[in-house]
Amino acid sequence: MRQEYFKFPLHLIVHPFDGYWDLKYENRGRLGVAFSVLALVVIASIVQRQYAGFLVNFNDPRRLNSFDELLYIVLPFFLWCVSNWSVTTLMGGEGKFKEIVLASAYALIPMVLINPPMTLASRFMVQEETVFYYLLTMVATIWFIGLLFVGSMTIHQYSAGKTVLTMFLSVIVMLIIVFLGTLVFSMMQQIYTFLVNVYREIIFRQ
Amino acid sequence: MSAKRWLISLAAVSLLTVLIPGTAAASAPYESYNYNYWEEATPAPAPYLPVRSVTGTELGIGEFADPGDMHVSGSGHVYVLDSGNGRIVCLDDSWKVVRVIDSFIREGKEETFANPSGIFTDDKEQIYVADTDNQRIVVLSAEGKLIRVIEQPQSDVLPQGFQFIPLKVTVDQANRVFVVARGVYEGIMQFEEDGTFLGYVGTIKVKRDYGDYFWRLISTDAQKAQMRLFIPTEFSNLDIDRKGFVYATNIDVGSKEPIKRLNPSGEDVLKRFGYFPVAGDIYYRRAVGPSKFVDIKVLGDGMYSALDSTQGRIFTYDDTGNLLYVYGGIGNQLGVFKTPAAVEMLGEHQLVLDRGKGSIVVFEPTAFGQNVNQAVRHHYRGDDVEAQAYWERVLQLNANYDIAYIGIGKAKLMKGENKEALHYFEMGMDRKNYSVAFKRYRREVMKEHFGTFLSAATGAVLLYAVYRTVRHRNKRRVKEA
Numbered sequence: 001m002r003q004e005y006f007k008f009p010l011h012l013i014v015h016p017f018d019g020y021w022d023l024k025y026e027n028r029g030r031l032g033v034a035f036s037v038l039a040l041v042v043i044a045s046i047v048q049r050q051y052a053g054f055l056v057n058f059n060d061p062r063r064l065n066s067f068d069e070l071l072y073i074v075l076p077f078f079l080w081c082v083s084n085w086s087v088t089t090l091m092g093g094e095g096k097f098k099e100i101v102l103a104s105a106y107a108l109i110p111m112v113l114i115n116p117p118m119t120l121a122s123r124f125m126v127q128e129e130t131v132f133y134y135l136l137t138m139v140a141t142i143w144f145i146g147l148l149f150v151g152s153m154t155i156h157q158y159s160a161g162k163t164v165l166t167m168f169l170s171v172i173v174m175l176i177i178v179f180l181g182t183l184v185f186s187m188m189q190q191i192y193t194f195l196v197n198v199y200r201e202i203i204f205r206q
Numbered sequence: 207m208s209a210k211r212w213l214i215s216l217a218a219v220s221l222l223t224v225l226i227p228g229t230a231a232a233s234a235p236y237e238s239y240n241y242n243y244w245e246e247a248t249p250a251p252a253p254y255l256p257v258r259s260v261t262g263t264e265l266g267i268g269e270f271a272d273p274g275d276m277h278v279s280g281s282g283h284v285y286v287l288d289s290g291n292g293r294i295v296c297l298d299d300s301w302k303v304v305r306v307i308d309s310f311i312r313e314g315k316e317e318t319f320a321n322p323s324g325i326f327t328d329d330k331e332q333i334y335v336a337d338t339d340n341q342r343i344v345v346l347s348a349e350g351k352l353i354r355v356i357e358q359p360q361s362d363v364l365p366q367g368f369q370f371i372p373l374k375v376t377v378d379q380a381n382r383v384f385v386v387a388r389g390v391y392e393g394i395m396q397f398e399e400d401g402t403f404l405g406y407v408g409t410i411k412v413k414r415d416y417g418d419y420f421w422r423l424i425s426t427d428a429q430k431a432q433m434r435l436f437i438p439t440e441f442s443n444l445d446i447d448r449k450g451f452v453y454a455t456n457i458d459v460g461s462k463e464p465i466k467r468l469n470p471s472g473e474d475v476l477k478r479f480g481y482f483p484v485a486g487d488i489y490y491r492r493a494v495g496p497s498k499f500v501d502i503k504v505l506g507d508g509m510y511s512a513l514d515s516t517q518g519r520i521f522t523y524d525d526t527g528n529l530l531y532v533y534g535g536i537g538n539q540l541g542v543f544k545t546p547a548a549v550e551m552l553g554e555h556q557l558v559l560d561r562g563k564g565s566i567v568v569f570e571p572t573a574f575g576q577n578v579n580q581a582v583r584h585h586y587r588g589d590d591v592e593a594q595a596y597w598e599r600v601l602q603l604n605a606n607y608d609i610a611y612i613g614i615g616k617a618k619l620m621k622g623e624n625k626e627a628l629h630y631f632e633m634g635m636d637r638k639n640y641s642v643a644f645k646r647y648r649r650e651v652m653k654e655h656f657g658t659f660l661s662a663a664t665g666a667v668l669l670y671a672v673y674r675t676v677r678h679r680n681k682r683r684v685k686e687a
Contacts (some may be wrong), residue, residue: 054632055641060244124648127641 004030009037013109016147020154023106024099031098034105038077040112042069053122076174080104083173084152087166093156103135103151107144114140157201234521236535237544240607243481243635247489248606253522253575254529254556256541260566262288265303267295270564274559276548279327281288284552286559286566287325287335292318294325294333296348307333307350310574312616319344323385334383336372343372343383344547349593356383359395359403374443378450386441386454393472394454407472410439410456432471447504451475455499457514461485464499465512465523478527481608481635486514486521497521501548507586509579513549518542520549520558522580528609531578533569534558541567546592554579574603581613590617608634619643624650 002158006105008028023029046066049059081104085097095103122133153163234252242248262270271290278284283304284297293308299447309318322344324336331348343356359372371388378384379610381399422430439458446452452468453476462483467476482488482685486497497514502509508525511634523529535542544562550611554576556569571579581596594617597610604610618627619639624647631640 055637055644126648127638128647 004028005033009033009106009109012106013143013147016150017154019106020103020151022101023102024095024155029099029102030104031102031143034102037105037108037112038074041108042073044112044115044119045069045073048119052119053125053130053133055125056166058121058132076104077104079174080170083177084166084170087173088152088156090167091162091166093152093158093166095152095155099155100152103155104148107147107151110140110143110147112144141149218517233540234533235537237535238531240529240531241482241488241666242606243608245482245488250531250604250606251574252533252577254520254533254569254571256567257555257570258568259540259560259563259567260297260301261564262295265295265297265301265520267303267306270295272561273559274323274547274561275325276550276559276566277325277327278550278552279331280329281331282552283327283331284550284557284566285325285327285333287322289322291580292320292322294335294350305350307346310344310346310350310352312352312355324372325442326375326377326379328377329379332377334375334377336375336385338371338373338388341370341372343375343385343401356385356397356401359397359401362527363405364403374441374450376444376446378446378452379448379670380450384444384446384452384564386444388682390575394444394452394468407443407452408454408466408468408474409472410458410466423554442499443501444463445502445504445510448506452508453502453504455502457498459496459498464497464605465510475477476527480527480529482529484523484527484529485514485520487517490517500546503549503551505551507583509582509586511549511551513546513558515546518546520556524609525576525586530582530609531575540661541569543567574600576602578610579612581610585613590620593617608636612636612639615639616644619646649674 008022009021012023022104046069049057049064050061065122081097081100084093084104085100087093088095088100118136122130125133149163149167150156152167153160155164156166158166234255236252237248238250238252240250253639262268268291270286270288272288273286274289275287276284277287282299284299284505286295286297288295291308293306296304298304307317311317319335319337320339322335323338326334327348328334332353333346333350335344335346337344341358345353346353347353353600358368369389372385373388373585376384382404383397383401385395385397385400387395390406391410393409396404396407398404418433422433439456439461441454441456444452444454450470454466454468456464456466458464462485463474463476463478464486465476465484466474469475476484478484486499490496494516496516497512497519498516499512500515501513502510502564503512505522509522509530511520511522513534519532519534519671521529521532534546538544543558543560545560546558547561548559549556550559552568554571556571557571558567559565560567577596577599581600584590584593584596590613594614597617599611600607600610601614610612610629615627615630615634615636616639618624618630619642624643627643628640628647631637631643648681
């Protein structure tokens with residue numbers, strides 16, 4: 001069982017085609033691993049913002065808020081999963097929602113592996129060495145995007161072009177969801193104030 | 207009812223308690239502040255406090271009428287250019303009238319000034335007056351005798367029908383005369399001692415606004431004719447430092463560089479290494495707009511003060527472009543101005559000429575201002591250790607003063623106290639120096655612990671080798687047995 005929880009994710013990030021195939025067809029992905037990775041990304045990001053070395057840390061400590069990380073990582077993650085699922089079901093993708101969650105979460109593993117050590121290392125860096133910090137965090141991001149690409153390609157059984165297209169559409173759908181969400185939210189607010197006004201009107205008329 | 211009465215008495219008590227400290231704290235009619243690393247205006251102690259105002263009536267020479275400029279000479283005489291009355295009032299440093307010059311003899315005839323607007327005195331105490339409406343620069347001796355006159359320059363560079371309307375004037379140590387003239391967009395006019403026109407220095411470049419450029423592309427000729435011209439702004443004032451660099455201000459709305467320091471070939475060499483542009487207020491309400499500098503004064507040791515006419519504030523910077531302090535304002539009390547026109551320095555005091563009120567306001571440095579000045583002066587002269595003591599006193603008065611942390615950090619770095627320096631640079635948000643200090647500190651720590659590390663590593667390797675041989679031997683023994 002240890003195989004599935006540690007070895008397989010590490011195998012997947014270096015052999016993505018192989019790994020994602022096994023994840024889909026050999027049923028080797030675990031939701032527990034996926035959510036742990038997500039939680040670790042959140043923790044890594046919080047730690048990075050708070051404890052990265054002075055030379056690379058441009059955050060105003062008075063405005064750091066750990067809940068923001070939830071907003072900027074967990075929410076977009078699920079938005080991505082939902083919108084990717086919405087797009088791919090319409091475009092003949094073979095992936096199930098669970099597989100999308102797994103593929104996306106497993107793609108985040110490089111971030112967990114690279115960013116915390118770099119946070120630690122950045123505390124011992126001088127100005128000239130900070131390029132390595134930026135370089136490696138950049139590598140983590142590119143790796144993540146690459147894995148996400150291979151992941152969606154494999155689980156949906158798409159061609160490369162179609163994967164790029166669906167990923168692009170997913171991002172647009174994410175924006176649409178956010179837009180609709182805020183719209184519904186403000187409508188609800190207006191309905192609420194309307195009802196409150198009606199109530200006040202009634203009690204003041206008496 | 208009793209509850210109401212109780213509330214009223216509570217309100218009365220709270221009013222009283224508010225009033226008592228309020229009256230005690232109202233010593234400056236303005237609120238001083240400074241910008242921190244995050245570009246927020248944070249309150250700071252007042253660097254200067256008004257001590258008195260000097261009017262013409264007090265001096266017994268009649269009210270000043272629209273005084274346009276003021277200059278303090280090297281010997282400590284204050285020359286006030288009383289533009290409306292067309293006279294120069296010379297005061298000594300204890301505010302007594304030395305003489306009043308309202309005319310001079312030129313070729314046997316008595317001549318007067320017509321709305322003069324700029325005055326300067328050189329180190330020989332010669333007075334240079336920009337006699338605006340007479341279109342000339344008048345050079346007088348300290349006693350008011352005419353030395354020479356610079357009039358309408360003759361040069362191929364100048365356009366046909368050029369009108370020479372001088373506004374402000376400055377002279378360098380080689381007696382070259384720098385003149386800001388009205389309607390001259392090419393820069394500051396430079397004259398030889400004898401009055402021959404040398405050329406322009408420090409042309410302000412016109413920035414291309416791509417939005418405007420786009421509109422010009424699609425508009426018709428008739429529309430283009432109605433658009434405003436893209437001409438550079440004029441300079442508003444100037445001063446000169448000991449090295450012969452001209453400090454000039456211009457009213458260029460939206461510019462990040464309203465203050466320039468021009469080297470002899472006319473390039474802007476002002477250091478702008480602070481966290482934000484050397485442009486006065488970096489954060490302002492749209493109604494009062496960006497700062498408009500109308501005067502600049504070189505204070506020596508790299509410091510300079512610029513006078514903002516919109517908010518009546520004096521901004522003082524150090525040689526690397528750090529904002530040191532801000533004071534002043536618009537209003538009616540002593541220490542705030544109606545129309546500030548000129549800022550000068552007399553010893554440790556700063557003087558501001560208020561054109562609107564017709565008075566000179568004398569400001570005295572507070573303990574905070576004095577310590578900042580001393581610290582900056584010592585630092586500029588390379589005496590960081592001496593500066594540190596002043597910076598520490600500054601921090602006691604204002605713990606939000608970033609430059610003081612950086613100053614102490616630099617002193618510590620100089621003394622080789624790298625670890626302490628790190629702390630101070632971090633407090634001052636100075637990443638560049640932090641990096642330098644960190645590099646030294648890291649090397650120091652590594653040097654100190656390299657021996658320990660090496661012996662530990664050797665020990666580990668030896669232990670491992672012993673372990674391997676013992677195990678190997680044991681195995682062989684088992685095999686043999």
